[in-house]
Amino acid sequence: MTAESEVPTHGVSGGLVLSNATVVKMDAARRVFRGDVVVRGDRVAQLGPGVTAPRAQGPWRLIDCTGRVVLPGFVQTHVHLTQTLFRHLACDLDLLSWLRRRIWPLEAAHDEQTNRAAARLGVAELLTGGTTTILSMETVHHTEATFEAAHELGIRAHIGKAMMDQGEGVPAELRESTDESLAETRRLCSRWHGAAGGRLHYAVAPRFLFSCSERLLRRAARLAEECGCLLHTHASESKDEVALSLAAFGCGCIEALNHVAGCASTGTVLAHCVHPQAGEIAILRELDAAVAHCPSSNLKLASGIAPVRAYLDAGIPVGLGADGAPCNDRLDALGEMRLAALLGQLKSGAGSLTAREVVELATVGGARSLRADHEIGSLEVGKKADLVVLDPGRGYSSAPPPRFTGDTDAAENGSSAAAEELYAWIAFTCSPQQVEHVFVDGAHVVRGGDLMSAHTGGIREEAARAIALCRRRAGI
Numbered sequence: 001m002t003a004e005s006e007v008p009t010h011g012v013s014g015g016l017v018l019s020n021a022t023v024v025k026m027d028a029a030r031r032v033f034r035g036d037v038v039v040r041g042d043r044v045a046q047l048g049p050g051v052t053a054p055r056a057q058g059p060w061r062l063i064d065c066t067g068r069v070v071l072p073g074f075v076q077t078h079v080h081l082t083q084t085l086f087r088h089l090a091c092d093l094d095l096l097s098w099l100r101r102r103i104w105p106l107e108a109a110h111d112e113q114t115n116r117a118a119a120r121l122g123v124a125e126l127l128t129g130g131t132t133t134i135l136s137m138e139t140v141h142h143t144e145a146t147f148e149a150a151h152e153l154g155i156r157a158h159i160g161k162a163m164m165d166q167g168e169g170v171p172a173e174l175r176e177s178t179d180e181s182l183a184e185t186r187r188l189c190s191r192w193h194g195a196a197g198g199r200l201h202y203a204v205a206p207r208f209l210f211s212c213s214e215r216l217l218r219r220a221a222r223l224a225e226e227c228g229c230l231l232h233t234h235a236s237e238s239k240d241e242v243a244l245s246l247a248a249f250g251c252g253c254i255e256a257l258n259h260v261a262g263c264a265s266t267g268t269v270l271a272h273c274v275h276p277q278a279g280e281i282a283i284l285r286e287l288d289a290a291v292a293h294c295p296s297s298n299l300k301l302a303s304g305i306a307p308v309r310a311y312l313d314a315g316i317p318v319g320l321g322a323d324g325a326p327c328n329d330r331l332d333a334l335g336e337m338r339l340a341a342l343l344g345q346l347k348s349g350a351g352s353l354t355a356r357e358v359v360e361l362a363t364v365g366g367a368r369s370l371r372a373d374h375e376i377g378s379l380e381v382g383k384k385a386d387l388v389v390l391d392p393g394r395g396y397s398s399a400p401p402p403r404f405t406g407d408t409d410a411a412e413n414g415s416s417a418a419a420e421e422l423y424a425w426i427a428f429t430c431s432p433q434q435v436e437h438v439f440v441d442g443a444h445v446v447r448g449g450d451l452m453s454a455h456t457g458g459i460r461e462e463a464a465r466a467i468a469l470c471r472r473r474a475g476i
């Protein structure tokens with residue numbers, strides 16, 4: 001583990017120094033350098049070679065990051081914390097069967113305690129995997145417990161209850177009237193949007209085109225604008241869903257959503273967008289909507305491969321998401337990066353989606369998708385101190401293989417080829433095992449790979465009890 005020390009100084013407030021690291025800034029110039037990251041309060045205060053604590057004043061904590069790589073914390077723009085307990089319980093199914101036969105009955109079996117257990121388990125896995133910001137669509141009820149778990153464990157989160165006022169195969173427990181759905185959304189938004197010093201946000205989240213009435217979709221989009229929230233939904237995930245849209249609306253899901261509800265000017269994030277129809281990429285661009293690319297989920301549910309290259313070429317913001325645990329069955333951003341990079345080659349040809357671009361999706365791309373790139377997504381003075389420290393040697397019983405991290409010295413000296421090797425290490429080789437430290441808002445939430453804000457043994461035990469309860473209630 002990295003060495004930590006207190007630096008005795010005097011006078012004004014202190015902070016944290018991550019010293020002698022290879023720092024991958026993800027700023028506009030995509031600079032890489034060896035040096036220090038200085039954090040004061042919840043912000044990055046200084047960056048550069050040789051910026052050390054003794055020159056500053058106050059009580060400073062120094063973490064020696066020699067041999068480590070420091071990056072902005074990862075952003076995942078589509079997850080479902082509520083589904084974390086249902087991992088391994090919904091395999092070998094296409095999207096609509098997966099929802100109707102497994103996921104909706106299991107979500108209907110949640111109570112407040114089991115949903116809290118799901119959220120705590122999910123946030124623990126996300127943080128220890130280096131994810132510092134999420135956009136999570138929850139189930140219809142008990143979303144209060146999800147916010148409380150995110151508040152407790154320290155992740156940055158946009159969270160919204162799923163809105164569903166119709167739909168084939170929806171259990172009675174998940175059906176709500178249009179007005180109930182809007183009222184609960186409004187209540188949660190007024191309670192949580194901007195809470196925890198701005199770390200928590202509400203996201204208005206109609207589930208998808210076929211679980212919402214046109215009135216609900218329209219009102220949801222306006223409510224997002226009224227409250228200054230993101231609008232988040234699923235769109236064009238599977239061919240079956242697109243066929244339903246063509247039959248009902250005469251166009252694809254993205255065009256139908258736009259026709260029915262329009263996008264929110266405060267920001268719209270559409271999960272998946274695997275099968276855009278003619279003209280729909282132009283619609284996304286005109287509306288300044290973002291796409292959440294979920295490669296593992298799209299493969300597990302046999303949905304297809306999203307045309308990420310086409311979205312990026314059109315200037316559409318793209319982020320990455322693990323989606324729910326039962327359609328992945330992991331929640332780590334590094335796994336999604338690797339798969340996105342591999343699928344990018346398959347979909348659009350060798351070199352069509354580089355390792356650097358994939359790291360961008362998980363950092364600046366995600367931040368831009370959430371309209372939060374002025375605060376997160378890159379390491380720059382004045383931005384939020386959301387950081388991940390990767391140790392190439394962690395998780396191996398012996399020393400890592402030679403050139404494991406590429407030539408970081410050359411990368412730090414401005415060699416673009418060497419920097420590309422570093423991005424390739426992050427995107428293709430790295431796993432959550434290499435995540436050593438994670439900071440959100442300057443708070444040390446993962447230290448030496450361990451969650452700091454709660455006892456993980458307790459989270460696991462609570463989750464095991466909750467899984468048994470949900471399975472019994474759902475008969476699964």
Ligand SMILES: [Zn+2]
Pocket residue numbers: 078079080234271323324
């Ligand atoms: Zn989803």
